[in-house]
Amino acid sequence: xxxxxxxxxLSHEFSGYKALDDVSFSVKKGExxxxxxxxxxxxxxxxxxxxxxxxxxxxxxxxxxxxxxxQNETSLTQIRRQIGLVFQHFNLLTSRSVAGNITLPLQIAxxxxxxxxxxxxELLRLVGLEGFGDKYPSQLSGGQKQRxxxxxALAASPSLLLCDEATxxxxxxxxxxxxxxxxxxxxxxxxTIILITHEMDVIRRFAQxxxxxxxxxxxxxxxxxxxxxxNRDGGPLQALLTECSPxxxxxxxxxxxPQPAPGLMSVLRLVLNDQATRRPLFSQMAELFxxxxxxxxxxxxxxxxxxxxxxxxxxxxxxLFEAQAFLALKVQHMExxxxxxxxx
Numbered sequence: 001x002x003x004x005x006x007x008x009x010l011s012h013e014f015s016g017y018k019a020l021d022d023v024s025f026s027v028k029k030g031e032x033x034x035x036x037x038x039x040x041x042x043x044x045x046x047x048x049x050x051x052x053x054x055x056x057x058x059x060x061x062x063x064x065x066x067x068x069x070x071q072n073e074t075s076l077t078q079i080r081r082q083i084g085l086v087f088q089h090f091n092l093l094t095s096r097s098v099a100g101n102i103t104l105p106l107q108i109a110x111x112x113x114x115x116x117x118x119x120x121x122e123l124l125r126l127v128g129l130e131g132f133g134d135k136y137p138s139q140l141s142g143g144q145k146q147r148x149x150x151x152x153a154l155a156a157s158p159s160l161l162l163c164d165e166a167t168x169x170x171x172x173x174x175x176x177x178x179x180x181x182x183x184x185x186x187x188x189x190x191x192t193i194i195l196i197t198h199e200m201d202v203i204r205r206f207a208q209x210x211x212x213x214x215x216x217x218x219x220x221x222x223x224x225x226x227x228x229x230x231n232r233d234g235g236p237l238q239a240l241l242t243e244c245s246p247x248x249x250x251x252x253x254x255x256x257x258p259q260p261a262p263g264l265m266s267v268l269r270l271v272l273n274d275q276a277t278r279r280p281l282f283s284q285m286a287e288l289f290x291x292x293x294x295x296x297x298x299x300x301x302x303x304x305x306x307x308x309x310x311x312x313x314x315x316x317x318x319x320l321f322e323a324q325a326f327l328a329l330k331v332q333h334m335e336x337x338x339x340x341x342x343x344x
Contacts, residue, residue, distance in 0.1 A: 003062075004029040004160060004192045005050070010059035012045055019045040020056065021216040027209070029159075030190045032183070034207030036197055036240060041213040043196045047164055050194070051083045052076045064159060081109060084153030088165035090145040092137040098124070098148050099133035105155045123151040126188075127181060143174030147181065154185070161185075163195040167202055179206045201244040208304045212237060224303050228271045228310050229333035246298030246312050248337065256338040264339035265314040266324060267296070271333035272309030281330055282313075288326065291317030316342055 005027040012020040020042050027033050037043050048054035049061060052068045061068040063082065071079060092101050099120050106116045124130050127147040137145055146166060153161060163182070167175040183206065186193050195206060203210055204224055212220035212227070214236040220227060228245070230237055248256070248267065257264065277300050282293040298311030309331075315323055328334045 002029045003027070004031075004064065005194075006060075006062040007050075008060045008062075010046070010049060010056050010061065012049065012054065012056040012058075018216050020049070023059070023213075023216075023218045025211055025218060025221055027192060027194065029192055030186070031192055032186050032206060032208045033192075033194045033211065034197065034203035034209070035194060035211045035213065036200060036203050037213035038198060038236065038239070040215070041236075042216040043198075043213055044164070045216075046213070047162055047196050050160075051085060051162055052080055081105075081156050082159045084156075084158035084161040086146070086149050086153045086161065086163040086166045088168050090137070090142075090149045090169075092145060092148060092152075094137050096136075097133060098129065098135050098137075098140070101137070101148055102152045102155055105152060109156055119155060120151075123154060126154070126185070127151045141174070142170050143177050146170065146174070146178050150178075150181065150185070154189075154191075159192065161191055161193045163193065165197055166195060168197065168199065175202070176205075182206065199243075200240045204244050204301075204303065212240065225271065225273060225308055225332065228308075245310055246296075248312055249296060252296060252314075252340050255340045257340065258338055260320070260339050263342055265294070265316045265342050266320045267312065267314050267337040267340055268324065268327070269312050269335040269337055270309060270327065270331050272300075272311075273332040274306040274308065276331050277307040277309050279330065281327065285315075285323045285326060289317065289319040289323040291315050291319060291323045312337070314340065 003026050007026065008024045010020050010023040011018065023046065035043055035046065045054065049056050056069060059069065063079065066079060068076065068079060102120045102123055103116050106119060120133065124133055127150055129144065129147050140148065167178055170178060179202065182193055185191055197203060207224065210222060210224050210227055211218055220230065220237060227237065227241065252267065256267065285291050285293060294314040294316065296312045296314055300307055300309045
């Protein structure tokens with residue numbers, strides 16, 4: 001797959017504070033990428049650099065093989081039309097109708113009026129707001145406002161869509177609706193999308209590729225399944241994954257012991273890839289090693305149109321070590337958390 005965006009050794013400072021520190025990554029055409037990090041991680045500065053609103057002090061940003069860091073302002077004006085922006089708080093003009101908001105970038109680009117109207121109608125259908133052209137932002141729900149924002153960002157047919165906390169101001173139902181819309185747009189138009197957020201659950205549900213930032217540095221780069229397999233002992237990844245990963249129930253956590261002993265169950269955290277989710281692993285263990293499997297938290301979910309498992313289980317029986325060795329060969333990742341009494 002062809003690269004659309006290639007970022008290399010990006011660094012940027014504000015008054016001695018390093019907002020970006022040697023950040024490098026690439027994005028393929030048609031890919032959905034999630035960039036996540038806590039407040040102050042450097043996400044907003046990175047977004048401003050990617051859309052050429054901020055010029056980094058070091059590094060390169062190649063968009064369609066053109067280095068944004070080396071262009072003059074005249075060239076950047078044209079290049080920015082290849083980049084659509086969707087904002088957290090919609091940024092709609094209250095004095096303009098829905099159609100007027102979507103038309104704005106087309107007017108700036110000098111499109112003929114007849115072409116503007118055709119494009120607006122096409123975009124309203126795409127985002128599910130057909131017939132809403134004459135309404136004003138004050139008459140819309142938050143989810144509808146964001147749909148207008150998305151339509152406006154797509155108006156000039158960009159090759160890259162940047163979404164800055166696009167779901168953070170929405171309720172859960174509207175968030176799901178907007179993520180589904182963006183996924184449909186990606187699949188229908190083949191549009192490359194980068195979504196910047198602090199919500200790991202949004203990343204889990206939406207992104208094919210995940211970048212984790214912390215204090216201006218890129219600390220993780222891979223799929224969500226890759227992140228689930230990482231060591232979670234401290235650091236930014238543990239805090240981010242806590243909100244969307246299964247946690248050991250308090251009653252088990254209180255009785256957790258580090259060493260095995262008679263009468264104790266083994267507690268394991270498992271990450272299963274698509275292939276492993278389709279195998280009867282637990283029934284096989286019961287048959288081979290006479291162990292019982294108890295699901296404590298988690299289960300099977302869908303990641304990038306494939307099945308994946310993230311769960312905490314307890315194994316009960318005499319042949320625990322054999323069963324664990326069997327599991328370790330079958331799953332993507334296994335973490336031994338400790339041992340708990342069988343009557344916990």
